[in-house]
Amino acid sequence: MTGQLTRWICGLFGLILLAAPARAESPELDGDKPAQNFVIGYLRRAENRTAISRLSLPAENDGQAGAESGLDDNNVAGEFLGQKFSLAAHRLKPGEDPGQALADLEAKGARFVLADLPAEALLKAADSPAGAKTLLFNIGAADEILREESCRANVIHVAPSRAMLADGLTQYLLWKQWRKLLVVVGSHDQDRLWAEALKRSATRFGGKIIEERMFADAGGARRADSGVALVQKQIPAFTQNAPAYDVMLAADESAVFAEYLPYRTWDARPVAGSAGLVPTSWDPAYEQAGATQLQQRFERKFLRHMTALDMNGWTAARMIGDAAAHDAAGDTSAARAYFLSKDFALAAFKGQKLTLRDWNLQLRQPILLSDGRNVVSVSPQEGFMHQFSELDTLGLDRPETKCRLK
Amino acid sequence: MPFEMSRCAFVLALLAAGPAFATDAFVSNEKGNTISVIDVESMMLKKTIPVGQRPRGLVVTPDQKTVFVALGDIDRIAAIDTQTLAVSGEFDAGRDPERLDISPDGKTLYVTNEDSNTLTFFNLETKERLGGARLGVEPEGLAVSPDGKTIVATTETTNMAHFVDAERRKILANVLVDARPRMAAFTPDGKEVWVSTEIGGTICIIDAETRKIVERIRFEIPGLRAENIQPIGVNMSRDGKLAFISLGPANRIAAVDVKSRKVLKYLLVGQRVWHAALTPDDKFLLTANGISNDVSVIDVSALKVVRSIQVGESPWELVIPGPSKP
Numbered sequence: 144m145t146g147q148l149t150r151w152i153c154g155l156f157g158l159i160l161l162a163a164p165a166r167a168e169s170p171e172l173d174g175d176k177p178a179q180n181f182v183i184g185y186l187r188r189a190e191n192r193t194a195i196s197r198l199s200l201p202a203e204n205d206g207q208a209g210a211e212s213g214l215d216d217n218n219v220a221g222e223f224l225g226q227k228f229s230l231a232a233h234r235l236k237p238g239e240d241p242g243q244a245l246a247d248l249e250a251k252g253a254r255f256v257l258a259d260l261p262a263e264a265l266l267k268a269a270d271s272p273a274g275a276k277t278l279l280f281n282i283g284a285a286d287e288i289l290r291e292e293s294c295r296a297n298v299i300h301v302a303p304s305r306a307m308l309a310d311g312l313t314q315y316l317l318w319k320q321w322r323k324l325l326v327v328v329g330s331h332d333q334d335r336l337w338a339e340a341l342k343r344s345a346t347r348f349g350g351k352i353i354e355e356r357m358f359a360d361a362g363g364a365r366r367a368d369s370g371v372a373l374v375q376k377q378i379p380a381f382t383q384n385a386p387a388y389d390v391m392l393a394a395d396e397s398a399v400f401a402e403y404l405p406y407r408t409w410d411a412r413p414v415a416g417s418a419g420l421v422p423t424s425w426d427p428a429y430e431q432a433g434a435t436q437l438q439q440r441f442e443r444k445f446l447r448h449m450t451a452l453d454m455n456g457w458t459a460a461r462m463i464g465d466a467a468a469h470d471a472a473g474d475t476s477a478a479r480a481y482f483l484s485k486d487f488a489l490a491a492f493k494g495q496k497l498t499l500r501d502w503n504l505q506l507r508q509p510i511l512l513s514d515g516r517n518v519v520s521v522s523p524q525e526g527f528m529h530q531f532s533e534l535d536t537l538g539l540d541r542p543e544t545k546c547r548l549k
Numbered sequence: 550m551p552f553e554m555s556r557c558a559f560v561l562a563l564l565a566a567g568p569a570f571a572t573d574a575f576v577s578n579e580k581g582n583t584i585s586v587i588d589v590e591s592m593m594l595k596k597t598i599p600v601g602q603r604p605r606g607l608v609v610t611p612d613q614k615t616v617f618v619a620l621g622d623i624d625r626i627a628a629i630d631t632q633t634l635a636v637s638g639e640f641d642a643g644r645d646p647e648r649l650d651i652s653p654d655g656k657t658l659y660v661t662n663e664d665s666n667t668l669t670f671f672n673l674e675t676k677e678r679l680g681g682a683r684l685g686v687e688p689e690g691l692a693v694s695p696d697g698k699t700i701v702a703t704t705e706t707t708n709m710a711h712f713v714d715a716e717r718r719k720i721l722a723n724v725l726v727d728a729r730p731r732m733a734a735f736t737p738d739g740k741e742v743w744v745s746t747e748i749g750g751t752i753c754i755i756d757a758e759t760r761k762i763v764e765r766i767r768f769e770i771p772g773l774r775a776e777n778i779q780p781i782g783v784n785m786s787r788d789g790k791l792a793f794i795s796l797g798p799a800n801r802i803a804a805v806d807v808k809s810r811k812v813l814k815y816l817l818v819g820q821r822v823w824h825a826a827l828t829p830d831d832k833f834l835l836t837a838n839g840i841s842n843d844v845s846v847i848d849v850s851a852l853k854v855v856r857s858i859q860v861g862e863s864p865w866e867l868v869i870p871g872p873s874k875p
Binding site for chain 2: 433
């Protein structure tokens with residue numbers, strides 16, 4: 144442990160030393176175009192995200208650091224194109240009206256706003272008067288309803304939906320021939336939605352839910368000193384007497400119990416979903432498709448690892464930068480049209496281009512499966528075919544959608 | 550492996566094509582931290598030279614006596630003597646050197662530093678850093694015009710081909726290309742620059758004078774996902790008639806007729822083909838296949854894969870020195 148700590152501290156110093164960039168001659172601009180300035184808004188939820196492991200506690204700038212990193216990349220391109228990008232960030236106070244907060248960002252010139260908001264607040268912002276003048280990028284809400292019944296023409300979804308995450312995971316479990324699934328669901332609304340997505344996915348791809356159990360949040364202290372001993376007794380009891388199953392699927396977005404499951408279940412079975420093998424849009428261990436470059440760039444600047452929320456922020460910022468580079472960020476409707484055109488192809492270290500689903504403005508993307516130390520696999524899995532794009536085997540497809548964009 | 554042929558058949562193919570020059574091919578093995586040396590006459594692995602961590606970019610000096618290797622993880626460049634096949638020197642290269650090229654007079658080495666957005670110029674005699682040109686995010690591909698006056702460098706995340714004045718070390722133009730440009734190559738007449746775009750899936754052909762994209766080549770392979778067709782390496786025959794495009798995870802080389810821009814044939818090679826090199830007589834193309842850890846040999850006149858040679862772990866680039874010119 145001491146050795147690890149020493150390595151980490153040395154690494155930290157190394158990062159700081161490397162952080163001073165070798166300045167070279169400054170680039171020259173193309174032509175004499177007047178400089179364009181883009182203010183990108185960033186609207187954050189009031190609530191703090193929770194976690195069981197202290198390693199998963201979000202940093203104060205979780206998400207926003209990713210957006211800033213994306214703007215840095217935009218600004219390097221901007222030096223050649225005569226474009227400047229800056230961030231106007233606002234964190235909601237409890238009870239604050241998201242529409243008013245959006246109006247304040249809009250008054251600062253933000254036409255493109257990254258939103259890390261719960262579903263309800265996101266819809267309030269989108270439906271507000273300021274919402275009509277802005278294009279929102281949902282980076283923090285996985286809710287299906289935002290992409291389906293309550294989809295909005297001014298909200299682009301960069302974050303993958305619960306159905307996409309569930310499909311990415313289930314494809315892999317079925318490729319492993321782990322068909323018999325035991326679902327454990329938390330007692331909060333978002334846990335139930337996550338469990339529904341996992342169950343829908345299992346049915347879709349031919350898995351079998353053999354039982355479902357509910358873990359009630361009794362409000363126990365998460366990491367109290369006596370907690371570990373209690374959990375060690377509690378989890379085996381909770382998971383015993385189950386019919387034969389291959390994998391335990393934990394639906395616990397509220398971070399109440401899932402990370403207590405591995406190594407404590409009654410039967411020796413792997414855990415997936417909210418703990419164990421977790422589907423995500425990014426993982427700090429991911430190094431394929433040139434991702435190491437982005438990871439290192441991020442770590443040098445922020446002295447911490449890059450999270451999925453950071454990556455969603457980076458991706459949204461790069462989408463805006465890409466639109467600007469293609470002269471399509473003058474107004475929100477031009478940008479939206481560009482994202483929906485065949486010219487839009489975002490490179491985001493996922494090994495293939497990311498594009499936008501025209502029926503609900505969801506970004507198509509591969510899903511990474513992380514065990515917390517490494518990326519175990521990237522879905523879609525081989526063999527899951529689609530007539531248009533294999534990425535559309537992840538999440539609700541065009542024929543299934545309930546979204547009617549106006 | 551369908552492209553494997555028996556040794557006997559290979560020798561027959563060699564006889565039909567005429568012998569290659571007595572030279573060696575140098576292959577950088579990104580994860581093996583070695584350089585594999587292949588005897589080009591026999592197409593047999595001849596030697597494995599240990600170098601520093603993450604060797605990728607390679608370049609041969611105009612006198613053909615030295616191969617320089619970029620060592621990305623230790624920020625250095627190593628020199629390999631093409632006669633003794635041993636490391637003859639090493640110097641600091643700035644952060645994360647990826648690709649290398651050299652001025653036609655052999656005096657200046659150009660390096661893309663992927664991690665610091667820079668094209669760095671080194672005096673090859675003194676190994677001194679002369680200066681740099683600031684580029685976009687993640688510089689990668691490098692090409693020098695036949696007259697030596699212009700360098701083209703691509704940046705993977707900024708999606709640009711930067712034209713740089715070799716003498717003043719200043720950017721002349723920035724051409725926006727398709728997503729994730731990897732490699733640039735001049736046609737031998739210097740009139741065009743071909744840029745491969747890995748995620749865009751295209752070759753963007755840029756007029757070297759107007760610095761505008763004049764045409765795009767797209768690739769289509771029946772039975773293969775479009776997303777898996779990712780152009781990376783670009784190699785032109787010395788007569789300027791043929792271009793060979795490595796298509797990465799499509800495991801194929803596209804042979805393209807330069808004049809008509811038409812794909813003549815897709816050749817199945819090893820897995821995840823990165824870069825390639827032609828023998829000095831242009832009779833064979835050798836490809837570095839990153840996942841199958843081998844080199845495929847293509848008979849250029851027959852457009853056929855005639856052999857594969859096992860090399861080190863994760864082969865990335867290849868160079869083949871020619872007969873030295875006085």
